[in-house]
Amino acid sequence: MSAASRAPLTIAGAVVTALLLSACTAGGKSGGSGDTGFVMGEDGIATVKRGERDAAPDLSGDTVDGKQLDVSTYDGKVVVLNVWGSWCAPCRAEAPNLEKVYQDLKAEGVQFVGINTRDTSTKNALAFEKEYGVTYPSLYDPTGKLMLRFEKGTLNPQAIPSTLVLDREGNIAARSLAALSEEKLRKMIDPVLAEK
Template identity: 80%
Template sequence: MSVSRTPLTVAVAAAATLLLSACTSGGTSGGGGDTNFVMGKDGISTVEKGKRTAAPDLSGKTIDGEQLDVAGYRGKVVVLNVWGSWCAPCRAEAPNFQKVYDDLKADGVQFVGINTRDTSSKNAVAFDKQYGITYPSLYDPTGKLMLRFEKGTLNPQAIPSTLVIDREGRIAARSLAALSEDKLRKMISPVLAEK
């Protein structure tokens, strides 16, 4: 009688997936060496203008089934928020994001969500409707877009994670926790002020 290892392998994989996809309030940067970013006391990491790395290709279908390429927003400051409808901190920060988006979109700030780990885009659409979210969100149920960020850069490592991408398409700031309206504005303001 042989014993199958398949159930154990599946259980280990499921546990790893849960660990990686759980809502968290922080994380640490992957990679080693000189990362060029500084973590502030407020939990927001920033990179000086001349030392930033380019954001990866972030394109695909939105939760509404439309095609979106974040590179199309070059020339604007992009606030990229990784979220899931199942994530309590994401629900807590959603009204803050919509309010700040409404206030700053006329100033050249574009918000884009990356919905991840939702098994159906219907859950994500319902979330947006419930919280009055009007900016687009890419649908990334398996986290493939998150894996496009280079290790050792300001990459998203938790859900929620928020990145600010400068007008040249480079990653300027990151938070690995849910953000209040005040912290979100504080994260965007220096990048928006750059000429």
Template identity: 90%
Template sequence: MSAASRAPLTLAGAVVTTLLLSACTSGGKSGGSGGTGFVMGEDGIATVKKAERDTAPELSGATVDGKQLDVSAYDGKVVVLNVWGSWCAPCRAEAPGFEKVSQDLKADGVQFVGINTRDTSTKNALAFEEEQGVTYPSLYDPTGKLMLRFEKGTLNPQAIPSTLVLDRDGKIAARSLAPLSEEKLRKMIAPVLAEK
């Protein structure tokens, strides 16, 4: 293949890469009602009525610090899943608020779990957690395999960062595909935490 014929392919590859990476900073909003059972609020947070929620997939494996974690061990708690990467500036911006809310709501039965993705080694992920003061566990998912376990048409994580709130039954109650302020994060968790 000549250099001239490779140029369009290289350009196409660059465009696709740019679009994928822009999800980190754009806070793109995807979804809506359209028969999927979830509703997107003006704040970019999609929610599902309790009776219409899908069960989260099995999420387990090694954490960034080499331990084993199975999210199902937190059944009975509200679980906040945050998909992040050490290279993602919006992830860095939201991390201190996530840690603060995690500490504030721990006694109320809320468990935070990170899903670190696209980091080529745990070294960068561990440095991020130390720098940001993150104390809750994060599954290490460098190739995005855990993210792919979420069924299409559900409130699945589609961007970095993405945040999901699982109810006490392990069902997906809410999702944000944009970075969250501490205030928006609390607003996202509160209705699920209030459920009995």
């Protein structure tokens, strides 16, 4: 492989490394300034007004249980994306909250999808899902390539865990970069679910 053909791989590797160095954090307040179009609330939840939202990128691939999933098949539903790893303590803390809210809201047109990252095999991810009773699907993204599809300046996942709420058109409406309680998760979802 020539140096010129390795350059894009090196850059992508550096971006993934930077993202993963911030992994498994308690989250923080970032964004919300300049011309990003989103506002960071006191609760650490960033939101974007309807009509000003960016489309989510293509999020498709293998799930941790070996099936195929394309998030775009959920257009027309509110989609909650949660980036997690089995090794991440805040991910373990929020997992029961995510499952509870999913069970409460799935009949109302809300679909949860996990994005499992940095697990070197699906064995640990499957054990995590079993231990915490997670019933919604999770894409398997061990190297972070799905997260790199989010454009800079959008409400992209920047830490592990990160949670995004997509509106019914597949646009990014809200983001949290911290483990979520049921209350905060519902606070993210409810305004988007109320949109007609």
